[in-house]
Every structure is written in C-alpha cells, then in structure tokens.
Amino acid sequence: MDKPGTTGRVIPALDRAREIKPCPLGAGESCCRVCAMGPCRVTESGKGARVGVCGATPDTIAARNLCRMIAAGTAAHSDHAREVVQTFCAVARGTAPGFELCDREKLSRLAAQLGCGKAEDPAVLAREVGKLFLGEFGRQEGELALAALAPPRRLERWRRLGLVPRGIDREVVESLHRTHMGVDQEALHLLHQGTRTALADGWGGSVIATAVRDVLFGTPRPVRSRVDLGVLKPDCVNIVVHGHEPLLPEVLVRLAADGEMTARARAVGAAGVNIAGMCCTANEILMRHDVPVASHFLQQELAIITGAVELMLVDVQCVMQGLAAVAACYHTRLVTTSEKARIKGARHVEFSPATALDTARELLYAAIDNFPNRRRVDIPPQAVELVTGFGQESIRHALGGRFRGSYRMLNENIINGWIRGVAGVVGCTNPRAASGASHGVLVRELVANDVLVLVTGCAALACARDGLLVPEAADSAGPGLREVCEALGIPPVLHCGSCVDNSRILMMAAEMVRAGGLGEDLSDLPVAGCAPEWMSEKALAVGQYFIGSGISVGLGVYFPGADSKEFAAQVFEGLTQDYGAAWFFEPDPQALARKILAHIEEKRRALGI
Ligand code: BF8
Ligand code: SF4
Numbered sequence: 001m002d003k004p005g006t007t008g009r010v011i012p013a014l015d016r017a018r019e020i021k022p023c024p025l026g027a028g029e030s031c032c033r034v035c036a037m038g039p040c041r042v043t044e045s046g047k048g049a050r051v052g053v054c055g056a057t058p059d060t061i062a063a064r065n066l067c068r069m070i071a072a073g074t075a076a077h078s079d080h081a082r083e084v085v086q087t088f089c090a091v092a093r094g095t096a097p098g099f100e101l102c103d104r105e106k107l108s109r110l111a112a113q114l115g116c117g118k119a120e121d122p123a124v125l126a127r128e129v130g131k132l133f134l135g136e137f138g139r140q141e142g143e144l145a146l147a148a149l150a151p152p153r154r155l156e157r158w159r160r161l162g163l164v165p166r167g168i169d170r171e172v173v174e175s176l177h178r179t180h181m182g183v184d185q186e187a188l189h190l191l192h193q194g195t196r197t198a199l200a201d202g203w204g205g206s207v208i209a210t211a212v213r214d215v216l217f218g219t220p221r222p223v224r225s226r227v228d229l230g231v232l233k234p235d236c237v238n239i240v241v242h243g244h245e246p247l248l249p250e251v252l253v254r255l256a257a258d259g260e261m262t263a264r265a266r267a268v269g270a271a272g273v274n275i276a277g278m279c280c281t282a283n284e285i286l287m288r289h290d291v292p293v294a295s296h297f298l299q300q301e302l303a304i305i306t307g308a309v310e311l312m313l314v315d316v317q318c319v320m321q322g323l324a325a326v327a328a329c330y331h332t333r334l335v336t337t338s339e340k341a342r343i344k345g346a347r348h349v350e351f352s353p354a355t356a357l358d359t360a361r362e363l364l365y366a367a368i369d370n371f372p373n374r375r376r377v378d379i380p381p382q383a384v385e386l387v388t389g390f391g392q393e394s395i396r397h398a399l400g401g402r403f404r405g406s407y408r409m410l411n412e413n414i415i416n417g418w419i420r421g422v423a424g425v426v427g428c429t430n431p432r433a434a435s436g437a438s439h440g441v442l443v444r445e446l447v448a449n450d451v452l453v454l455v456t457g458c459a460a461l462a463c464a465r466d467g468l469l470v471p472e473a474a475d476s477a478g479p480g481l482r483e484v485c486e487a488l489g490i491p492p493v494l495h496c497g498s499c500v501d502n503s504r505i506l507m508m509a510a511e512m513v514r515a516g517g518l519g520e521d522l523s524d525l526p527v528a529g530c531a532p533e534w535m536s537e538k539a540l541a542v543g544q545y546f547i548g549s550g551i552s553v554g555l556g557v558y559f560p561g562a563d564s565k566e567f568a569a570q571v572f573e574g575l576t577q578d579y580g581a582a583w584f585f586e587p588d589p590q591a592l593a594r595k596i597l598a599h600i601e602e603k604r605r606a607l608g609i
Contacts, residue, residue, distance in 0.1 A: 062561025523580025
C-alpha cells in the first residue's frame with residue numbers, strides 16, 4: 001500500500017506499534033497536564049522534580065489521572081447506554097418502526113424488580129422502565145436505584161463509605177471537577193470518587209444497556225458460530241459492522257436476510273449478502289443471532305486488507321482512525337453512523353431510531369452496488385467454532401433448566417472443590433502486550449486448574465480464536481471442571497458478551513452470593529477479574545467497579561502511575577481495607593494466572609472450603 005501519511009506508508013496498527021515507541025512519560029511515572037503551568041513530570045525518587053509547579057505530589061497526580069480515565073470510560077459506557085434507552089423509549093412510544101420489544105418476559109421481570117408497576121400493555125411497561133432508566137443518568141441526589149441490585153452487605157459498605165452513586169452523569173462531572181487544577185488533592189479521596197463513578201458505570205449504565213438490549217433484541221441463549229477473518233466469504237457481498245451500538249446492525253442483519261437483498265446481490269454476480277461483526281458490535285449480534293465474527297479490535301484494518309469487504313459500518317468506540325487510510329487503498333466503503341463520531345475520509349450516514357429501516361436498506365444497496373468494484377481478494381482461510389450466549393439467565397438455565405436452575409448448584413460445585421473458583425477475563429487486545437495471545441496462555445492455565453472462566457469483549461474473541469469457547473475445550477480442563485462441563489454440556493470458558501455486558505458478570509456474582517454457602521458479600525467469593533491486554537479507559541472503569549464491588553482485578557500491559565510508591569500502595573493494598581478487593585499488576589500471562597489462582601485459594605481458605 002502506498003498512501004501518503006506521516007510515515008509515507010499506510011501500515012496496520014501492529015506495524016505502527018513497532019514504529020512508535022511508547023511515550024516514557026505518563027505510563028509508570030506521574031505526568032500531569034491539567035493546567036498550563038505544566039505539563040509537569042514528577043517522581044518520588046531519582047532525578048527530577050518531587051512536586052509539580054502547584055506543589056502536586058506524584059500520588060495525587062497518579063490518582064487524578066486514574067480518576068479521569070475512569071470518568072472517560074464510564075462516560076463511554078453510559079453514553080452508549082443512554083443511546084440504547086432513547087431508542088427503547090422511542091419503541092415504547094411507537095416511533096421506531098424498525099424495532100420491537102422482543103423479550104417481553106424480561107421486560108415484566110425488570111419492571112417488577114424495579115417497582116415499575118404491572119401494566120398489561122408491554123408498551124406502557126416499557127415507557128415506565130425507560131423513564132426510570134433515563135432518570136438514573138440525571139439524578140442529582142440520593143442513590144442510584146439500580147445499586148439495590150447489589151447484595152445487602154455490599155450496599156451497606158458503600159453507604160458507610162459514601163460510595164453509592166447518585167446520578168451517572170453527576171459522578172462523571174464531579175470526577176472531572178475534582179481533577180481540575182487545584183480541587184481534590186488527596187489520593188485516596190480521589191480514588192473513592194473514581195470508584196463511585198465506576199460503580200455508576202457497572203451497576204448503572206452497563207446494567208441498563210444490557211437489560212434494555214435484551215428486551216429489544218432478545219436475551220442471549222447458547223448458540224454456535226464462527227470467528228476469524230475466514231468468515232468473510234469470497235463470493236458474497238461482505239459487510240463488517242464495527243463499534244458498540246448494535247441498534248443499526250440489528251436492523252441490517254434482519255434486512256440482509258430478506259430475499260430482495262439476495263436477489264439484488266445475485267444481479268451483481270454475488271451469491272448473497274454476508275454480515276460479519278467486529279469488536280463489541282460483533283459480540284452483540286453474535287450472542288443474539290449467531291452472526292459470525294470477523295475478529296477482535298486489532299484485526300479491524302486487516303479485515304479491509306482482505307479486499308473482500310464492500311462496506312464497513314462504524315459507530316462509536318474502539319474504531320481506529322487508520323481505517324480511513326486503509327479503506328482508501330481498497331474498494332471498501334467506510335461509513336460512520338453515529339451523530340457523535342465522524343472520520344475524515346469516511347462517508348456519514350446517520351442512524352436515528354425513526355429512520356433505521358430506510359438507512360439500513362440504503363446501506364445494503366450501497367454495499368451490493370460496490371461488489372463489482374472489487375480487485376484482488378485474499379481471505380485467510382481460518383475460522384474457528386465457538387459457543388456463545390451466556391448470561392445470568394442462560395447460565396441459570398444450564399445449571400438445571402428454566403425452572404429448577406439455580407446458582408446453588410454452581411456454589412455447591414465450588415464448595416466441594418470440583419470448581420475452585422471463577423475468573424472474569426475481559427478487556428482488549430493490545431499490540432504493546434501480545435496482540436491477543438496472552439488470553440490463551442492465561443485462560444488455559446486457569447481452566448487446567450479447575451477455574452471456570454467468564455469472558456467478554458475482545459478478550460472473549462481472542463479466546464474464541466484460540467478454540468477455547470467450545471464444549472470440547474473441557475478436554476484441557478482440570479478433572480473437576482471437566483466433569484462439570486461435560487455433565488452440563490458447556491465450555492469451560494463462557495462467552496458473556498460485550499464490554500458493557502460485564503454487568504452480566506456482576507449479576508452472576510450477585511446471584512452466587514444470594515444462592516448461599518459462599519459468604520454474604522461479593523468480596524467473600526473465590527472470584528477474580530483481569531484485563532491482560534487492556535488498552536481502553538473503559539477497561540479501567542470496569543476494573544474499578546469490580547474492585548469497588550469487592551472483586552480483585554489484575555491488569556496487564558502497564559499500570560498507570562504505578563511508579564509512585566504511595567499511589568501503588570493505595571491501589572494494590574490500601575483499597576482492600578475499604579472494598580475487600582484491590583488491583584494487582586502482572587504483565588506476564590502465566591504469572592497473572594498464578595496470582596489469580598493464589599487469590600482464589602486464599603478466598604477459599606477464608607471461607608473454610
Ligand atoms: O468495549 S474490549 S478493544 S471493543 S474496549 Fe474496545 Fe477493548 Fe475491544 Fe468493546 Ni471493550
Ligand atoms: Fe503541574 Fe500542578 Fe498544573 Fe498539574 S496542576 S500541570 S502538577 S502545575
């Protein structure tokens with residue numbers, strides 16, 4: 001590819017990561033650029049300033065930076081949630097013709113849980129639930145209503161520490177205020193605000209996004225599909241849907257199956273229309289419609305390089321700007337669809353709930369019309385099987401059927417030691433780590449030691465490419481976990497959805513506490529989380545809400561600000577005193593697995609099991 005750019009060539013992210021050395025400032029050391037007396041780089045030892053021009057110390061700067069990153073991550077998840085709720089409200093009002101209330105049973109359950117009344121008419125019920133959800137964003141005082149979903153012990157602890165979020169937007173704004181120059185200057189106080197903000201993401205925005213999408217598009221059940229670039233079809237019009245908001249992709253998937261589209265595709269010499277997902281949009285439509293996955297975050301540009309993608313649709317989050325330059329070398333049309341995000345060089349076709357059907361049709365036509373413009377096509381052949389569709393409902397079902405299913409059975413298997421514990425492996429793929437390869441090493445070690453693994457986001461897709469998301473993977477599990485998986489017919493690594501669906505893991509952990517036998521708080525459970533190849537601020541928000549909920553989390557790649565010993569002492573130890581959980585840092589996936597296993601065994605000992 002010869003395209004002018006900063007390097008004179010268009011190269012994918014993996015090569016760019018080799019060309020660009022990571023900035024030595026800001027990673028381990030405390031670097032502050034929140035005011036124009038700086039930027040200030042400060043350090044606790046060795047050469048360099050001990051404090052910034054304003055007198056800020058390294059631990060304060062590190063905590064301030066982390067708090068800002070958490071606020072950005074929370075804003076991303078929660079603004080996505082807002083978008084979904086607004087569409088949900090439009091459906092309830094009857095002004096979004098491309099959508100319907102698909103899982104009405106879940107809607108009734110939600111309404112009952114939230115005290116939203118018992119109206120017979122699903123549209124009325126949806127209006128009530130939508131109103132309550134929208135209220136969670138702008139609440140100024142009091143407690144986030146959804147915090148009540150946490151086990152009572154946890155809620156008490158949050159109340160004691162002043163950590164129950166008020167409104168989602170309020171916590172994000174307050175985090176930005178407190179981290180402005182000259183406001184909150186005590187590291188632990190800042191970290192608590194980071195936690196309150198993250199809890200507004202985990203128990204607020206993310207729970208809302210997951211619940212509403214389940215009602216709109218269906219609650220996932222186990223289905224089989226395939227992952228990797230080999231899912232692109234040489235003889236079909238290929239459309240890749242990339243980003244995070246599954247609203248337009250849902251309509252697109254439905255319309256693409258229409259006979260009219262197949263006929264139109266045949267008229268230009270293609271066998272039909274093939275849709276494949278990328279990143280978290282992939283996880284969404286995979287979970288609900290078994291739509292195959294082109295791949296995870298790091299492969300977005302490579303999908304275009306196959307020469308077989310007629311159209312790539314992108315909305316928000318984790319969309320590389322480099323896509324535009326790569327697409328310009330091929331016939332691929334890159335289209336942005338969110339009012340919030342544009343890319344120079346991409347066409348913009350805006351999504352709106354009222355016109356989604358027409359927009360989806362227009363985009364399908366554009367993709368089909370682009371098929372004859374193909375040049376050389378080179379699709380790598382590999383595509384790996386996976387089973388997906390696990391959430392609190394489907395796992396309950398797998399544990400004994402719709403009516404008899406109970407998390408008690410999972411707890412009993414943990415108590416009797418067949419399963420040692422549960423690990424959530426989440427987050428991104430990062431060329432500064434192993435570009436997705438850490439996950440296989442880490443997860444194989446966990447599974448071999450009888451740890452049930454729950455995966456989401458790009459971590460899930462990396463595990464799927466590694467062949468870990470099929471029941472047959474139980475062959476490599478330890479004897480106890482293997483027996484349980486074989487009896488239930490489930491893989492040892494359960495795909496729980498997109499990053500926002502980490503809320504499903506929270507809900508499952510809450511179910512485990514409710515089922516009894518493993519303590520009374522989330523911090524008692526033999527459970528840990530990790531993000532071995534994180535890259536996005538959202539991963540830090542997720543980690544912090546798990547920790548604030550009592551579940552310790554391991555981070556790979558690097559830990560921002562960890563060169564400040566005072567800050568490191570807080571995040572790696574001090575938080576345990578308040579939350580019953582803390583961060584740990586380990587870039588080596590084998591060593592990370594060992595730390596998770598040790599943590600699980602420690603929790604088991606404390607429970608006396
Ligand atoms: O929200 S795992 S690279 S796609 S941030 Fe992004 Fe990371 Fe993938 Fe989804 Ni999550
Ligand atoms: Fe430097 Fe303080 Fe300004 Fe930060 S807030 S840039 S440490 S002077």
